[in-house]
Amino acid sequence: MSRIRKNNSFFILFLIIFTSFIFSGENIQAKEISLEEALNWGIENNSSIKEIKDSIETIERSLNLIDTEYGFKTTISANPIIAGDFEEQTDDNSNGVDEGDTSFGSISSPKISLKATKLFPNGIILQSEIFLKEEDLFDLEKLSEGPDSAFSATKNFYPVLPIKSEQEKYLASNNLLKARENLTWQQEYKKIEFLESYFNLIRLQEKLSLAKINFQYAQEDLSKILKKIEIGEAGERQEIEAKIALKKAEIDFLQAQNTFLQQKNGWYLNLGLPEETEVPLVEDSLFLEEIMKWVDSLELDLIEEELIELAVDSYYRIRNILLDQDSSQKEAEWNLAKNKTQVDLFGAYNSRNNSWGIGIELSYDIFDGGKQKIEDEGYQAELENLKEDYLQIVSELKLELSDLINQQEINNLNLEEKIMSWEKAKLEEESYQIQLKQGLISDSEFQYKMLEWQESEIDLKSAKDEILINRLRIAHFLGF
Numbered sequence: 001m002s003r004i005r006k007n008n009s010f011f012i013l014f015l016i017i018f019t020s021f022i023f024s025g026e027n028i029q030a031k032e033i034s035l036e037e038a039l040n041w042g043i044e045n046n047s048s049i050k051e052i053k054d055s056i057e058t059i060e061r062s063l064n065l066i067d068t069e070y071g072f073k074t075t076i077s078a079n080p081i082i083a084g085d086f087e088e089q090t091d092d093n094s095n096g097v098d099e100g101d102t103s104f105g106s107i108s109s110p111k112i113s114l115k116a117t118k119l120f121p122n123g124i125i126l127q128s129e130i131f132l133k134e135e136d137l138f139d140l141e142k143l144s145e146g147p148d149s150a151f152s153a154t155k156n157f158y159p160v161l162p163i164k165s166e167q168e169k170y171l172a173s174n175n176l177l178k179a180r181e182n183l184t185w186q187q188e189y190k191k192i193e194f195l196e197s198y199f200n201l202i203r204l205q206e207k208l209s210l211a212k213i214n215f216q217y218a219q220e221d222l223s224k225i226l227k228k229i230e231i232g233e234a235g236e237r238q239e240i241e242a243k244i245a246l247k248k249a250e251i252d253f254l255q256a257q258n259t260f261l262q263q264k265n266g267w268y269l270n271l272g273l274p275e276e277t278e279v280p281l282v283e284d285s286l287f288l289e290e291i292m293k294w295v296d297s298l299e300l301d302l303i304e305e306e307l308i309e310l311a312v313d314s315y316y317r318i319r320n321i322l323l324d325q326d327s328s329q330k331e332a333e334w335n336l337a338k339n340k341t342q343v344d345l346f347g348a349y350n351s352r353n354n355s356w357g358i359g360i361e362l363s364y365d366i367f368d369g370g371k372q373k374i375e376d377e378g379y380q381a382e383l384e385n386l387k388e389d390y391l392q393i394v395s396e397l398k399l400e401l402s403d404l405i406n407q408q409e410i411n412n413l414n415l416e417e418k419i420m421s422w423e424k425a426k427l428e429e430e431s432y433q434i435q436l437k438q439g440l441i442s443d444s445e446f447q448y449k450m451l452e453w454q455e456s457e458i459d460l461k462s463a464k465d466e467i468l469i470n471r472l473r474i475a476h477f478l479g480f
Contacts (some may be wrong), residue, residue, distance in 0.1 A: 031277050035198060036287045038271055038279045043187040045257050045272030052183045059176045066172065069165045070119055074369050078112040106121045123163045124155045148275045148352040157360075158343040167334055174327045178320040187318035195291070196265045199465040202262040202281045206458050210451055211249075211256040217447055218242075218249035283461075295471050298480060304405065307478060311401050314479025325386045332379035339365065397477075404474050411467045418456075418463040425453040 033041070043049055111132035120126075129150045156163070162170065222242040228234035273279070300307075312318055342363045349356040365372075432449050435441045 032280060033277055034287065035279060035285060038192050038198075038273065038277075039191050041273060042271035043190055046190055047272065049183070049186060052179060052186060056176065056179045056183060059172055059179055063169060063172050063176065066165050066169045070121060073117045074115065076112075076114050083259065111317075119165070121163070121166055122155075124153065127152050148350070150348065150350045150352075152346065152348040154344060154346040156342070157345050158452050159340045160336040161334060161337045167330075170330060174323045178323050181316040181319050188476050192469060192476060194267070194271060195472070196465075196469045197263070197270070198279075198281070199283075201260070201264055201267060201471070202283050203458055203462050204256070204263055205281050205467070206461075207455070208253075208256040208260045210454055210458075211253040214448075214451055215246075215249040215253040217444065217451075218246040221444060222246050252322055291472075292468065293422060295468055295475070298471065298475055300332050300471065300474055300478075301372075304402070305407070305416060307474075308401060310478040311397055312394060315393075315477065317395065318390065321390045321393055323391070325383065326381050328379060329387060330382065332376070335372070335375050335379060401474070401477055404470060408467070408470050408474065411463065411470055415460075415463040415467060418460040420458050422460045425456040429453050471473060 078396070111131045111133045113129055114126065115129045118126045130147050131150070133148075222239075222245075225234050225238050225242040228237075229239060268277070268279075342361075344361040344363075346361065347356070347358040428449070432441060432446055436443070436446045
């Protein structure tokens, strides 16, 4: 019997020391940060948030890449004839434009050239070239005159259509807006999610504290029973009952401890916090008080139609589908314009024979094998699908907002029930205090009742937490 008691005492002492380490010793080496700092860290380092940021950076790089099209481009080239002979050919493009590489004044004979090109967002392309033909390399008279030069310019006149790089930039800019809308929404959503988990951790910590006290009470009860057995005031039945109560309290304590640690580690992981970081679990911080005051100041008592109208105006998925519609509409317009008569203006100057000229080029695709028609049908189908997607998202938004509103009503009723349960517990507490003074109940019975009353107070706090979080979610949907 004495050996069993020593083993139990050693195990209980170990659990108490381990628990004390969880609540205090673990924080000795940890760097503490506030809840506000933790939330800010989370919206910067959460894995899903990082993915959205990476997509934004990718789009920004593509936009920067498009802008490089407008920089000066310089190339040097040489195409000597190593063996055999050649026959000089005449460039059939009257405007001096090489459609393959947007170069101008191309000369097919062997030469060494330095070429500079500049593209402007309005579609004007300027090109200058300095070149020396192979046959002039051994002509002193030609060499003394210096290299030949050519200059050309071209501009699409009709239809008024953005050049390809500007089209790509427009579409990429819409994608960037979509990604930023998504980032803003998800960051605010994550803040609420992190805050909800924080409140949950506080309540779990409070319940763990109660479980620890209950375990200590069960330990004390067993010790009392064992002492009574020694003096013959208790028997084996009471000892077994006390041991069962202690084992149950031990299991409850370990379960509460495990749940708390799992939830805490999961929260830290979701925030992306470094391992050495610790966030104190306190609910009386100035930061939380400001949030509660802000939530209380919100006027959410609007009719459902007004709430839905506000939500539609601010919901990121609806804004994104409108951007998709805009992109598709633009692509359809650009594709339709390609089927019109193309009018290009051009001008060129060549120093070799001091010649210059300006002109106009007309082109029209009489028949393209049906490609234009199929592309137009594709864009129209995409626009129709986007319209259906818009209506579907609006319906989903209405349903989700309705669920939040209904949940708020349920939370309010739940709070009323918890308040009544707490008031009932307070009345019972007063009654049991009187019975304790009169000796009608033992100290042990009163202690266990106190734990029940404290648990009802935790339930009341949890009900208030649920109302706060749900109101934050509604405010988020409404764009507040």
